[in-house]
Amino acid sequence: MGKYFGTDGFRGEANVTLTADHAYKIGRFLGWYYSKKKNGEAKVVIGKDTRRSSYMFEYSLIAGLTASGADAYMLHVTTTPSVAYIARVDDFDCGIMISASHNPYYDNGIKLINSDGEKMDETTISYIEDYLDGKVELFGETWTEIPFATKEKIGRTVDYVSGRNRYIGYLISLGLYSFKGVKVGLDCANGSSWQIAKSVFDALGAKTYVINAQPNGCNINENAGSTHIENLQKFVVENGLDVGFAYDGDADRCLCVDEKGNVVTGDHILYIYGKYMHERGKLVTNTVVTTVMSNFGLYKAFDKAGIDYAKTAVGDKYVYEYMKENGCRIGGEQSGHIIFIKYASTGDGILTSLKLMEVMMAKKMPMSKLYEGLKIYPQLLVNIRVKDKTKAQNDIDVQNAVKEVEQALGDSGRILVRESGTEPLVRVMVEAETHEECEKYVYKVIDVIKEKGHEVTL
Structure with missing residues (x-):
């Protein structure tokens, strides 16, 4: 991870850690960089979620892009996967999504997408970060500032809502079955999917019931969407729906609720x-x-x-990279980022819900029957704040405690100890057949970390 950009873009509290000035400079760099690379006008497509600050960041990015000679195509409020789709199929130099995903409304983020609809490569990200810090070495020169476009080279903006509409058409085209007679609940998290998801399900014939589709700039993800699935659980049961789908703020993830009100996680999917x-x-x-x-x-x-599986580091970025390198067709995270690589280059919540509907319709079975055979083990995750993550994990007594737990669990559970990527935390997670076992074995390791003096005490 870089200084500003993490695995899912540059994210922070709007105008505190991520400012309008940052957005302007990112636009300035991208417009100049791609114009310079192709020796001509660059084309960049931009989408945003429903946060109040998304407009500010959109205009700041556009000002930077056009000042550097790039044309900015505006999808307006739309989903992250739609930006990835349009960047890929309409031959854009790159795409930008303004969103902080499942974070509260006062946060925001800038996600960068390459011309193949994938997350931007680390090399380009490093150039942007160097420019944000005041100096970048590129094209055989050192630049402390980059030139402005002048005269006819100045960029322009293009209203590109037609691109969003074509993405909606693409999703509809993937529906292999009519949903006629199926009662579907959608929780749009007052976010990016609020105008898109219902259109897709209505077009495929579903009787669609929607909650949390009244964004006001400050209610995205607020007691809504995939991070507050309990609202959709209640809604599905009270209204006798056949199934429900909950998206996050930028709709790149989806969780499901079956007809009985049970949560269907990314693992179930x-x-x-x-x-x-x-x-x-x-x-x-x-x-x-x-x-x-x-x-x-x-x-x-x-x-x-009889199905094989691979395990990557946490992050849909790493899932996608493994899939692409190894020719795999499906992958994802427990949180609901599911990648169907034949159809999309990123997690797509609405696409995921369509694929689950496809299985329901093909098998003529309710959702609750589709995951029979999968037993989700009790899980306990405990974070402990430490002085040094590496020292704590490499401590021989901590490692011995982990080995003892592994031996005790055998093939009836597992332990995972890993560092947080963003905080001074060690995460200890145990899955076992009972909650009591989880607690017993998690604290067997946590206690050793404390006894060896690694914990930060307030």
């Missing part, structure tokens, strides 16, 4: 669709890609079904 592909001979490489945080029960279920 990987099991349902991975098994569906396997049964039809469509699971190329016979591998589903997960992260190390997927539930132990998912791996047990895959073993039983």
Whole structure:
């Protein structure tokens, strides 16, 4: 991770850690960089979520882009996967999504997408960060400032809502079955999906019930969407719906609720669709890609079904990279970032919900029946604040405690100890057959970390 950009863009509190000036400079750099690379006008497509600050960042980015000679195409309020789709199919130099995903409204972020609809490469990100810090070495020169475009070279803005509409059409085209007669609940988190999701489900014939689709700039993700799934659970049960889908602020993730009100997590989704592909001979490489945080029960279920799996570091970026390098067709995270690489280059919440509907319609089964065979193991994750993450993890007594837990759990559970990527924390996670076992084994390791003096005490 860089100084400003993490695995999912430059994110922070609007006008505190991420400012309008940052956005302007990012626009200035990207407009100049791509114009210079192609020796002509650059084209950049921009989307945003419903946060109050998204307009400020949109205009700041556009000012920077056009001042450097690039044309800025505005999708307006839209989803992250739609920006990735349009960047790829309409031959843009790059795409920008203004969103802080599932964060509260006062945060925001700038996500950069390359011309293939993928997350921007680390080399380009490093150039942007160097420019933000006042000096960048590129094209054989050192630049403390980059030139402005003048005369006819100054960029322009283009209203590109037609691009968003074509993305909606693309999603509709992926619907293999009519949803006629199916009662579907959608929780749009007062975010990016509020104008898109219902249009897609209505077009495919569903009887659509929508909650949290009244954004006011300050209510995105507020007791809504995939991070507050309990609201959709209640809504599905009270209204007798067949299924419900909850998105996050920029709609790149999806969680589901079955007809009984049970939560269907990203792990359930990987099991349902991975098994569906396997049964039809469509699971190329016979591998589903997960992260190390997927539930132990998912791996047990895959073993039983004869499906292989890979484990990556936490982050949909790493899932996608593994899928692309190894030719895998499906992968994702417990949180609901699911990547169907044949159809999209990023997690896409609405696409994920369509794929789950496809399995329901093809098998003529309710959602609750589709994940039978998957037992989600109890899980306990405890964070401990430490003086030095590496020293704490490498302590021989801590390692011995972890080994003892591994031996005690055998093939009926697992322990995972890892560092936080952003905070001075060590995370200890145990999955076992009972909550009591989880607690017992997590604190067996936590207690050793404390006894050895690694904990930060206030």
